[in-house]
Amino acid sequence: MSKVKYYYDSETLSYKKIERKKGRRIGFALVTILGIFLAAFLLLVVYLNIPQIETPKEKALKRELENMKLQYGLLNRKMEQAQQVLANVEDRDNNIYRLYFEANPIPEEQRMAGFGGINRYRNLEGFENSKLIIDSHKKLDVLTKRIVVQSRSLDEIASLAEDKENLLASIPAIMPVKNEDLKRMASGYGWRTDPFTKVRKFHYGMDFTAPQGTPVYATGDAVVERADNRSSGYGKHIRLDHGYGYVSLYGHLYKYNVKVGQKVRRGDLIGFVGSTGRSQAPHVHYEIFKDGEKINPLNFYYGQLSPAEFDEILEQAQQENQSLD
Template sequence: MAKVKYYYDEETLSYRKITVNKSDYYRRILFSFLGVLLIAFFGFIGFSQIITSPSERAQKRELENLKFNYKLLAKRLEESAVILDEIQERDNNIYRSYFEANPIPEEQRKAGFGGVNRYKNLEGFDNSEMIKKLTKEVDILSKQLVVQSKSLDEIVSLAKKKEDMLASIPALLPVKKGDFYVASGYKMRMHPILKINKFHKGMDFTAPKGTPVYASGNGVVNLAQRSSTFGKVIFVDHGYGYRTIYAHLSKMVVRRGAQVKRGDLIGYVGNTGLSVAPHLHYEVHKNGIALNPINFYYGDLSLDEFAALQKDAEESQSYD
């Protein structure tokens, strides 16, 4: 049986019985219940924090560390992409331009990955979007690096060819300075023996018999023989469309098929064939067309020497 509670009424100076409404009664019960639930909830949260295992705490720290490193890696990828863009710009506009190679189209450099979803296996995780984005950036950068690497390989190959070409162009005098004086240049003139006007396709270097004659560029001897017109003559194929002719020699020191370097001794000045005095008849051909040899002595002559040689070539008479 519930206890009966009283209170003292000062107006009547007597004790009166305390009566409780049912609504108040149920309200008190409800508030008490809610209070117990709140205490239990906050107590559980605090308790769960207390009872978290060391391995769980370590995993949480590792996850936070991974997120931080992913952000750092993403930033470094952006910086690498900027550097690669600069290299690609120089590659197209400087390196490939210098070696006369076509630039690599932008769509080829920046091409993405089509087809199936390459990153489906990365879906379904808490940080899937971050991981997919970073993985895609790595793939794109890797592809661009492959394209750039192949381009640089091509540039190296072109540079080697350019070096070979520069060494092969007949850029030296076939007779050393001081060993000759010019008799005739590249022009129409009266042939000293045939007595007809004929175009002189080369230059005549008059010099004593036995004066050394040198290859004016790297190449291969494709002819070394005696002819009725040129006498003892050597033809050197330099590649890249260039060929030189050394005629009226007294002696040849190379044979057909020999590899020669620029400046190698190949023979000696003579007076063989249709020639009226010891000299070297020298020609330069490009793709089968005879060119003025005086334009190829840039490896030997200063500007003043070139001007003097050009004047002599225009005024002198040929010996063949």
């Protein structure tokens, strides 16, 4: 309730009520409103120019923003570390694994392909921290691409390793007769004197003398291709198909211990020493074919002989003597 004010009228010798003029009241109200707006404007200017003044919500949002920057920074560092580790794996893949298995290295262009052309990060532009976010997405995309390429490469290496393991198991790598069962290595690969015609001719295998009935072993994993006496001069003989272009032949046998189509492993008993066919004495005539061409079996005993034993066999094989077949 507003206070009522009076004044003393000396002419009437009485108190009279002070009546406010309407225009004056309106002016006073306008001045008050203007003062309020002016004070509010001044407070707003002060608020905007004093950064320390923040509302609780602004403080919470600012903390979240700083935390986001921190997390993106940590993520970028982790991706950089992962890229360094992956680069080391890629280097070993190109210069060790693929080189060992005779596979072509993967070029850098292929590992990094697929990131040119259109701007795939347009939707991330226009924000205060766009550069930070875009850089993180780029690193993650590059890392993902390189991991996919490397994963496929390792799958290929695993396949090559498995094939290499099969190759090493299949290649003839031992002598067909155990060293302790041999009487001697009668004749090697090269020019020799024919025991029947006494004429020099090329001897395409190695002759290992041993008593009749001495076990003859498969020199590598294979499938029995032939076990018969229908090949001129070899008598009863066995041919093993090792795959990868390799075939081994065992001639002049006494009898067989395998059948055509049978799978054998290196060291399996396949037959017995004899003197069938064009032969002068019990022995096994041993040949190796590579892609249809006869090659020196002496180069395929690495899986059995010691260096000293190999040197002894080498010396005997180089002697130009008379063969037994």
